[in-house]
Amino acid sequence: MDSAIEISSDSDVEIQETRTNLPQGSVFFFLTYPLLLVSHFMVMCSTLRPHFVRGASLNANGLTRVGLPLPSSRNGFEAKLLTNGYIGSSQQDVKRVLPPSLTRPPMPLRPDIVGTSNGNGSQFRGVYGATPAVSAPGNSGNFGGGYGGFHDGMGMGMGRVINGDRLFPPSGAHGAGASTSHFNGGSDPLHRNGMGEERSSENDERLIYQAALQNLNQPKSEVDLPDGLLSVPLLKHQKIALAWMFQKETRSAPCLGGILADDQGLGKTISTIALILKQMHEAKSKSENSSNQVAEALDLDADDESENAFVKQESKAISVNGSFGMKKAKDEEASTSTRKFNGKRPAAGTLIVCPASVVRQWARELDEKVTEEAKLSVLIYHGGNRTKDPTELAKYDVVMTTYAIVSNEVPKKALKDDDENDEKYADNHGLASGFSMSKKRKEVLGAPKKSKKRGKKNADESDPDCGALAKVGWLRVVLDEAQTIKNHRTQVARACCGLRAKRRWCLSGTPIQNTIDDLYSYFRFLRYDPYAVYKSFYSTIKVPISRNSQIGYKKLQAILKAIMLRRTKGTLLDGQPIINLPPKTINLSKVDFSVEERSFYTKLESDSRSQFKAYADAGTLNQNYANILLMLLRLRQACDHPQLVKGFSSDSVGKESEKAAKRLSREVCVSLLNRLESSPICRACNDPPEAPVITLCGHIFCYQCVSEYITGDENSCPVCREQLAHDVVFSKSTLRTCAADDIGCSSSSHAKGLNKAAFQNGEFSSSKIKTVLDILQSLSNQGRGPNSTQNGGMPSSSLPYDVDDDDDDVTIIEQTSVPSTPPCNQAPVKTIIFSQWTSMLDVLEFSLNEKTIEFRRLDGTMSLAARDRAVKEFSNDPDVKVMIMSLKAGNLGLNMVAASHVILLDLWWNPTTEDQAIDRAHRIGQTRPVTVTRITITNTVEDRILALQEEKRAMVASAFGEDHGGGSATRLTVDDLKYLFMV
Numbered sequence: 013m014d015s016a017i018e019i020s021s022d023s024d025v026e027i028q029e030t031r032t033n034l035p036q037g038s039v040f041f042f043l044t045y046p047l048l049l050v051s052h053f054m055v056m057c058s059t060l061r062p063h064f065v066r067g068a069s070l071n072a073n074g075l076t077r078v079g080l081p082l083p084s085s086r087n088g089f090e091a092k093l094l095t096n097g098y099i100g101s102s103q104q105d106v107k108r109v110l111p112p113s114l115t116r117p118p119m120p121l122r123p124d125i126v127g128t129s130n131g132n133g134s135q136f137r138g139v140y141g142a143t144p145a146v147s148a149p150g151n152s153g154n155f156g157g158g159y160g161g162f163h164d165g166m167g168m169g170m171g172r173v174i175n176g177d178r179l180f181p182p183s184g185a186h187g188a189g190a191s192t193s194h195f196n197g198g199s200d201p202l203h204r205n206g207m208g209e210e211r212s213s214e215n216d217e218r219l220i221y222q223a224a225l226q227n228l229n230q231p232k233s234e235v236d237l238p239d240g241l242l243s244v245p246l247l248k249h250q251k252i253a254l255a256w257m258f259q260k261e262t263r264s265a266p267c268l269g270g271i272l273a274d275d276q277g278l279g280k281t282i283s284t285i286a287l288i289l290k291q292m293h294e295a296k297s298k299s300e301n302s303s304n305q306v307a308e309a310l311d312l313d314a315d316d317e318s319e320n321a322f323v324k325q326e327s328k329a330i331s332v333n334g335s336f337g338m339k340k341a342k343d344e345e346a347s348t349s350t351r352k353f354n355g356k357r358p359a360a361g362t363l364i365v366c367p368a369s370v371v372r373q374w375a376r377e378l379d380e381k382v383t384e385e386a387k388l389s390v391l392i393y394h395g396g397n398r399t400k401d402p403t404e405l406a407k408y409d410v411v412m413t414t415y416a417i418v419s420n421e422v423p424k425k426a427l428k429d430d431d432e433n434d435e436k437y438a439d440n441h442g443l444a445s446g447f448s449m450s451k452k453r454k455e456v457l458g459a460p461k462k463s464k465k466r467g468k469k470n471a472d473e474s475d476p477d478c479g480a481l482a483k484v485g486w487l488r489v490v491l492d493e494a495q496t497i498k499n500h501r502t503q504v505a506r507a508c509c510g511l512r513a514k515r516r517w518c519l520s521g522t523p524i525q526n527t528i529d530d531l532y533s534y535f536r537f538l539r540y541d542p543y544a545v546y547k548s549f550y551s552t553i554k555v556p557i558s559r560n561s562q563i564g565y566k567k568l569q570a571i572l573k574a575i576m577l578r579r580t581k582g583t584l585l586d587g588q589p590i591i592n593l594p595p596k597t598i599n600l601s602k603v604d605f606s607v608e609e610r611s612f613y614t615k616l617e618s619d620s621r622s623q624f625k626a627y628a629d630a631g632t633l634n635q636n637y638a639n640i641l642l643m644l645l646r647l648r649q650a651c652d653h654p655q656l657v658k659g660f661s662s663d664s665v666g667k668e669s670e671k672a673a674k675r676l677s678r679e680v681c682v683s684l685l686n687r688l689e690s691s692p693i694c695r696a697c698n699d700p701p702e703a704p705v706i707t708l709c710g711h712i713f714c715y716q717c718v719s720e721y722i723t724g725d726e727n728s729c730p731v732c733r734e735q736l737a738h739d740v741v742f743s744k745s746t747l748r749t750c751a752a753d754d755i756g757c758s759s760s761s762h763a764k765g766l767n768k769a770a771f772q773n774g775e776f777s778s779s780k781i782k783t784v785l786d787i788l789q790s791l792s793n794q795g796r797g798p799n800s801t802q803n804g805g806m807p808s809s810s811l812p813y814d815v816d817d818d819d820d821d822v823t824i825i826e827q828t829s830v831p832s833t834p835p836c837n838q839a840p841v842k843t844i845i846f847s848q849w850t851s852m853l854d855v856l857e858f859s860l861n862e863k864t865i866e867f868r869r870l871d872g873t874m875s876l877a878a879r880d881r882a883v884k885e886f887s888n889d890p891d892v893k894v895m896i897m898s899l900k901a902g903n904l905g906l907n908m909v910a911a912s913h914v915i916l917l918d919l920w921w922n923p924t925t926e927d928q929a930i931d932r933a934h935r936i937g938q939t940r941p942v943t944v945t946r947i948t949i950t951n952t953v954e955d956r957i958l959a960l961q962e963e964k965r966a967m968v969a970s971a972f973g974e975d976h977g978g979g980s981a982t983r984l985t986v987d988d989l990k991y992l993f994m995v
């Protein structure tokens with residue numbers, strides 16, 4: 013058995029042992045930053061090539077982590093498949109009946125990975141290319157047989173595929189506007205009629221085929237709300253979203269709900285609010301029109317797992333005289349007991365689950381965008397005093413909560429069934445599985461295995477510890493920023509899956525962040541059969557992509573079309589842009605280090621190289637995985653400012669922690685310290701921790717990450733649920749002080765002071781900081797221009813913006829130059845500056861203060877109220893020109909259209925995270941062109957991160973059919989679908 017390092021993503025970090033005898037199906041595009049990491053060190057360690065050549069031959073032993081399939085490997089793969097019969101007959105069919113649109117040449121790939129442009133590439137070619145040569149005939153039977161042939165034993169409810177014995181709810185059957193007109197009728201083979209009957213996954217795939225046929229073209233039907241419900245008119249694309257969402261809820265297949273994946277800032281929130289209002293309005297009219305109607309779609313509306321447990325009639329439940337509110341309805345229902353779930357679980361309205369940072373924004377949107385007459389009753393379910401009474405939750409139309417609370421309160425959906433198999437699959441086939449550290453981790457402190465406070469993690473809902481969220485049956489569960497559950501093995505993903513609901517929605521502008529596997533978690537949450545079972549996801553989605561990416565991605569697009577609506581800001585409707593946003597221009601500002609910085613970086617790189625070589629020589633790359641990550645982190649940080657590597661601002665835990673540490677026994681201090689010093693990984697973000705801290709329960713985090721939990725509403729450790737507070741979180745220096753019994757001497761503050769002094773003395777300057785200051789200076793000059801008028805004096809509605817398909821223009825500028833901005837003096841020019849490291853924000857803060865630039869700050873260590881205040885002040889106070897934000901804490905959900913400039917100080921592995929950050933400013937409400945400057949340092953690790961980002965973008969574009977090069981070739985045709993689904 014050999015080992016291979018894998019770091020599958022920014023958040024899914026893994027050391028995995030891979031095995032011999034892998035089937036070809038294991039060749040997947042797990043090109044994620046690990047490969048880049050290794051490649052980076054390979055570039056540095058030219059003398060190591062023999063190892064990697066050996067590593068390439070690891071293929072023969074099972075090193076299978078690959079990026080997007082390469083032309084060479086794909087060809088090799090296909091050739092092999094043809095000879096070993098793995099694909100069976102379908103390979104020949106590929107040649108015979110391939111529709112024209114599926115015969116495009118393979119996507120071009122990054123030359124440095126392919127290896128044609130430098131000496132290292134051949135090693136990668138070896139990695140990629142050798143994999144197909146691995147042959148495992150014995151395993152192929154598990155997968156073989158083409159798309160439809162490997163689903164035995166998956167047992168889906170065949171009964172859903174039927175016809176007319178289910179009565180439709182009147183809203184579905186009689187047409188509520190455009191949404192229902194073309195798909196009602198009892199003969200629709202997609203409709204489910206209940207659970208429990210066997211259904212083969214071949215049939216499931218047939219259903220998806222039919223759904224894909226109906227969704228082949230971009231949805232165009234629109235539905236609007238009756239006047240008087242929303243305080244603002246819906247935009248055209250939002251009316252389309254409403255029609256589509258309403259349809260997905262009133263049809264029975266493939267699942268009730270879906271993924272609204274519109275770009276950030278296009279109005280997913282308002283579309284969802286409109287859906288809630290629409291459904292309530294329909295239910296109300298329905299009940300008024302047919303008060304005695306009893307032919308209700310019980311099965312249709314039943315919770316997926318409940319087997320008809322949900323006995324209420326939706327129309328009755330929501331029937332209220334002259335009001336949408338559930339409150340009045342509730343009184344009525346209490347007497348009739350219709351709002352009962354299985355006789356004991358109350359039926360509740362819509363649950364919105366979102367990151368803590370956007371709860372208030374949701375509340376604001378619900379308040380501002382819904383009229384007084386239609387006001388929904390809303391509960392923000394958070395805080396220590398939240399109700400424990402499920403019937404209380406059932407009183408509200410909308411309940412909002414956070415992922416942390418769901419994770420804490422809801423029994424986790426078991427990973428067994430599909431996932432034990434899945435584990436086996438992953439292990440056997442070298443696929444990414446969950447973060448293996450969790451399996452290997454041992455509690456060093458003897459910390460309790462189960463939370464004293466919260467009890468069993470996998471408790472079922474009869475457990476008294478199980479919270480109120482899990483004790484009601486929701487009409488609808490909406491996951492906002494649904495990428496939060498992209499790793500289906502996490503507690504949070506499993507808890508979300510455990511919520512009982514009739515309809516489920518994922519909202520995300522960036523549903524795929526790292527790999528196609530991200531989609532699996534949504535499918536699982538949505539109960540999107542057959543893909544909600546990993547085995548099936550693997551064989552029907554991943555295998556085809558690995559065999560032939562062109563065809564495989566098309567199939568994925570078809571599968572997604574059935575449940576996902578995605579429009580970007582560049583999408584055209586009837587030839588017109590869906591939204592007239594001012595343009596966004598992205599500048600890549602490549603700057604060089606100063607002489608001092610370069611020399612610091614070069615030394616660091618050379619030390620890292622030597623260390624890496626030592627690990628490689630000793631054959632201990634795997635064991636030193638975390639160290640390698642740490643070295644990489646240091647290189648990335650050195651690109652920002654040398655002081656980040658030297659430990660500036662290294663201790664932020666504060667007095668409470670210092671006091672508490674003094675109360676610990678020396679043994680405990682030493683034990684915690686040993687653990688903290690053993691090159692850990694943050695359990696929240698899976699990166700080497702910035703400002704590492706350890707909790708009393710023995711889990712390691714970035715200080716910012718753990719602060720998110722402390723300042724959030726749950727206050728519990730995301731790993732073990734122990735109660736968290738500042739007095740149970742310790743830094744290295746605090747522990748060292750206590751372990752040395754050196755009470756009274758805080759080495760941390762000493763160190764901090766020293767470093768700060770060094771910084772103040774200008775021991776090192778940072779090219780990035782200088783670039784930022786230059787940009788700010790230049791913007792400030794522009795803002796004072798003599799002819800300045802906002803938008804050049806034009807009303808925003810008539811701005812002559814060109815909106816092209818690409819959405820944004822990327823300009824590469826080699827040296828700092830500030831892109832010209834339309835002059836404006838009516839509103840001040842404001843800038844958001846992002847960094848992933850709070851220590852970089854510290855350094856920046858110092859420089860901004862020095863230049864007397866007024867700014868606000870937002871990072872994960874701040875309370876939600878403080879963050880909210882910072883956003884408001886930045887938005888409303890004309891003197892506050894700059895917001896400095898942590899990428900981790902500020903990239904999601906926030907509306908910050910006061911800013912028309914965004915500066916990204918460092919690169920994130922995953923480009924979608926940057927996109928999310930940028931779109932805080934580039935969203936509805938923005939009236940000025942948005943300029944984005946990404947600052948990178950030439951000839952450093954950042955070059956490779958840029959390359960990796962391109963690779964990820966290509967993968968996402970392929971999955972969504974958004975690769976611009978392909979034009980109409982990326983569009984699915986009926987022939988494609990027939991071919992893809994073999995019908």
Ligand SMILES: Nc1ncnc2c1ncn2[C@@H]1O[C@H](COP(=O)(O)OP(=O)(O)OP(=O)(O)O)[C@@H](O)[C@H]1O
Pocket residue numbers: 244245246247250274275276277278279280281282283377520521904905906907931935936937
């Ligand atoms: N029809 C509308 N009329 C007026 N304002 C709107 C409308 N639709 C959206 N907005 C505003 O546009 C901004 C962006 O909308 P929203 O937050 O719903 O986008 P989103 O797609 O959910 O973004 P993200 O993915 O970043 O969360 C919000 O301030 C919202 O109030």
